[in-house]
Amino acid sequence: MHMLETKSLTLTYGNELIIDSLDLIIPEGEITVLVGSNGCGKSTLLRAIARLLKPQQGSVLLDGKDISKLATKEVAKNLAILPQGPTAPEGLTVQQLVKQGRYPHQKWLQHWSKEDEFMVNKALEDTKLTDLADRAVDSLSGGQRQRAWIAMTLAQETEILLLDEPTTYLDLAHQIDILDLLYELNEREKRTIVMVLHDLNLASRYAHHMVAVHDRTVYAQGKPEDIITCEMVRSVFQLECEISADLLFGTPLCIPHGRGRRISHESLSAVLV
DSSP: OOOEEEEEEEEEETTEEEEEEEEEEEOTTSEEEEEOSTTSSHHHHHHHHTTSSOOSEEEEEETTEEGGGSOHHHHHTTEEEEOSSOOOOTTOBHHHHHHGGGGGGOOSSOOOOHHHHHHHHHHHHHTTOGGGTTSBGGGSOHHHHHHHHHHHHHHTTOSEEEEESTTTTOOHHHHHHHHHHHHHHHHHHOOEEEEEOSOHHHHHHHOSEEEEEETTEEEEEEOHHHHOOHHHHHHHHOOOEEEEEOTTTOOEEEEEOOOOOOOOHHHHHHHHO
16 A cells, blocks of 8 residues: 655645645545535645645655655556546547546557556446446536546556545435445555545545644544534534434534524424334
8 A cells, every 4th residue: 555645735826825834644545535614725735645736845745755756657656636527528438538547557669458458447347337438428427427537547546546526516316326436446445545525424424534624734633433523613614513423324413503494303203204
């Protein structure tokens, strides 16, 4: 497995300080979820970890080496990133998209191999897209399209996957579908997965490790059951809430305060039966 961490990482956009002197270690072989309010720097941090954003100060280390000093292909063989809202050229098929993930493994004298073919077919099979391989990506539903992009990252054959809000714009059924897929990949292959999620309850259900980003640094990190508290939600999201246990999974369940229609306890009991 590969070790991924940051040391005194400072990130800026123009003159705006986004992340300030951040030290962070990503647990190997686990699912880590970054949470926090809009604009807190979650996506910026993920981009810096993927070497898509140059730090103002500090560094991102891959196996103890500064990632900015590694060859592009070497980085691409170890980690893959799926940015938020990726788009494919019009008419590009699912199979053609997934094949792009094999680019880091291409050699000067050997452009396509049996291993490349195997990994593309495996990625299509793992994401249940084999039957859609010849379909244009832009003709797919939102959930299928997201699976196609995940298949491309799987074909890249990296131990580390970075995903920026992989469930954005998906309905609830497709959100669960995508998160189940990522969870199964982690369970089966022990891939290290780092992703940004907005839904605290889904984050709590799927994460082994959670990082709450606030005020340019890490407010809290650890198991969801250890860090999802009313105090954390109040400080990070400026929101009052109640925390209970998910009836199905036992993971933390955040119930936000606010206005809305209230029903009687008798009606609630009838719904839960």
